[in-house]
Amino acid sequence: MLELSNMNELIDTLICTDKANKVLAESYAKALSVPFCEIDSSSEFSSKAFAKILSEKTSKDCVLLMDEGGLHLQILHPSVFKIQVNFVSSQMEYRRTKGGGRNQLIAKAVGIKPNVFPVVIDATAGLGKDAFMLASLGCHVTMVERNPCVRTLLEDGLRRANKVAEKNSELKIILERLKLVSGDAKELFESQLIESAEVIYLDPMFPHPEKRALVKKDMQMLQFLVGEDEDAECLLESALSTKVGRVVVKRPRTDEAIAPEQASYVLEGKRNRYDIYLHSSKS
Numbered sequence: 153m154l155e156l157s158n159m160n161e162l163i164d165t166l167i168c169t170d171k172a173n174k175v176l177a178e179s180y181a182k183a184l185s186v187p188f189c190e191i192d193s194s195s196e197f198s199s200k201a202f203a204k205i206l207s208e209k210t211s212k213d214c215v216l217l218m219d220e221g222g223l224h225l226q227i228l229h230p231s232v233f234k235i236q237v238n239f240v241s242s243q244m245e246y247r248r249t250k251g252g253g254r255n256q257l258i259a260k261a262v263g264i265k266p267n268v269f270p271v272v273i274d275a276t277a278g279l280g281k282d283a284f285m286l287a288s289l290g291c292h293v294t295m296v297e298r299n300p301c302v303r304t305l306l307e308d309g310l311r312r313a314n315k316v317a318e319k320n321s322e323l324k325i326i327l328e329r330l331k332l333v334s335g336d337a338k339e340l341f342e343s344q345l346i347e348s349a350e351v352i353y354l355d356p357m358f359p360h361p362e363k364r365a366l367v368k369k370d371m372q373m374l375q376f377l378v379g380e381d382e383d384a385e386c387l388l389e390s391a392l393s394t395k396v397g398r399v400v401v402k403r404p405r406t407d408e409a410i411a412p413e414q415a416s417y418v419l420e421g422k423r424n425r426y427d428i429y430l431h432s433s434k435s
């Protein structure tokens with residue numbers, strides 16, 4: 153797992169502007185071993201002016217920010233941009249309700265069929281979008297994330313979504329299918345976690361900086377935090393060495409496969425493709 157000390161080379165402060173969630177924000181800061189700082193945001197600031205105030209509290213290019221919208225990674229340099237895990241954003245709602253349901257490539261890639269909803273380990277959870285989509289299609293999904301900061305963003309995203317779900321039974325059912333586990337998936341593949349899994353889903357970070365323009369902005373910003381997943385080939389090999397019968401790798405459409413092993417078949421979309429490795433002898 154990424155050491156907290158490595159993470160702290162990128163982030164050295166968690167700033168809270170939301171009095172109501174001060175205790176929670178402090179607990180996140182403590183768990184991540186980053187200093188906590190509270191600022192009064194009662195005055196109206198432009199986002200530029202606010203970024204300047206935040207910049208004065210850190211020597212790094214980003215901070216963790218707990219505001220009324222929850223926990224964010226606030227990038228301050230080279231551009232001002234925030235990312236967070238938001239399972240109930242309008243974008244997620246649109247993808248869930250109008251994104252094509254079981255006809256989406258991701259559904260076909262993991263093997264969803266009428267009344268067949270495989271149990272999935274999403275070994276590269278990131279901002280949880282793919283995991284949430286699979287859960288909304290009916291799969292039970294264990295999200296594994298090794299970056300402590302991303303894992304905390306996921307934890308906070310689940311907390312906020314669960315609040316919304318108190319008044320939304322459909323969302324509640326979806327969230328009940330999602331579980332978050334912290335750690336390096338390569339190590340967790342050797343644990344009990346793997347016992348009930350039918351699919352391992354991998355979406356390692358896009359490797360080539362020169363192709364970053366092809367990736368959505370939030371993924372570019374996430375890359376700022378987690379870097380490149382240089383051990384992606386190793387992760388795939390570990391996944392293939394488990395008894396799980398189906399391993400799915402999401403890749404940019406035109407990119408090479410992450411390992412020399414030949415995929416059993418490939419599903420290709422406009423931007424992405426899914427390399428599917430089947431191990432019938434193991435399933």
Ligand SMILES: C[S@@+](CC[C@H](N)C(=O)[O-])C[C@H]1O[C@@H](n2cnc3c(N)ncnc32)[C@H](O)[C@@H]1O
Nearest residue numbers: 276277278279280281282297298336337355357
């Ligand atoms: C491209 S992002 C995944 C995006 C995700 N599919 C989504 O829909 O938001 C890759 C994430 O996988 C995590 N990751 C990469 N290798 C991992 C491993 N071996 N174990 C756990 N997490 C890993 C990275 O820290 C990063 O957050």
